[in-house]
Amino acid sequence: MTEERNTRRLEEFLKAYADGDTDRLGAMLADDAVWHVGGTHPFSGDYRGKDSILAYFDTVGDETGGTLRLDPIEMLANDRRGALFLRVTAMRGDRQLDVTMAEAFQFDQDGRIVEFWAHTTDQDAVNQFWREEISHG
């Protein structure tokens, strides 16, 4: 039962992310959640706390002009943890991103995400895509 519930939570998370729905995303994150973003680009690092994570989502959404898409390949979960394998595509100015990610989620007892970490098929491509800010004409 909890497996289905947390798999459904991952689906809902992706849907809310696609809709850019901060309220729904916020409701799925624990207040003290930690979001680890790998790589060596300006957005790499640890985002601590729900507000900080939501601000990060907003920033990358703005930077990509709403083109960032997360297409799940496979979603797995039990009552404590989840795994998401997905294709990430986005445009940023004339830069294009198209990579696969493996993402790990940890849930609290209420089914909210408390920790997230991930790695990609192509870290260099991700670093290049997010390297220094570009102007938005």
Place this chain on the structure above:
Amino acid sequence: MGENSERLAEAMGAISRGEIERFGDILLADDVLWHWPGQSAVSGDYHGRSAALALLEGFHTLTGNRLQVEPLDILEGERHLMSFTHVTADKEGDHLDVIMADAMRFGDDGRVVEFWTLSNDQEAVDAFIGRG
């Protein structure tokens, strides 16, 4: 337990006996692609089984027998698997305490074609392995 979890368990048994070649034969496709994140001496992408095994040997040399690995969860789907472990270690006053998530994609013959080594504290893992 699904077929892929069984294969992983068999491969982990081999590695715990120091049989790295056997681990590769059981689990890894010839053309496996292994992604190791971070900024340590072993970070990068490894193409092919022998490169992947060289990565593991390098990792084991650098970390010695100091790692304690406690299995937490295995999530298994049709094509993918994620294995969560609690990894702790001590080295010269440096204490490592992380959750690792080994992510795998399986090919048609049931062996791993792509492997990602995920950690919830990559800087700590990098520091423990040492910089390249």
